[in-house]
Amino acid sequence: MEALIVYPENKEQLTALITVMKAMKITFEQKSEVFPDHVVKGIKESLKQADEGQLSPYKGIKDMLNIA
8 A cells, every 4th residue: 555744834733633543553664854944955955956057966975974
């Protein structure tokens, strides 16, 4: 069977989802793996740069640190 990942926006939505799943006897696993806003922002920015072709390939640590 397939799995679903849901992102409730608040405590009320989370409570409602848990209640419905328990009532329907759906097995679920609850994890508190929330990423900080700065991490999400960085990922979105990187994806945007990739879509726009603004990324350059990694060639080594010296290249990354601009060391000759």
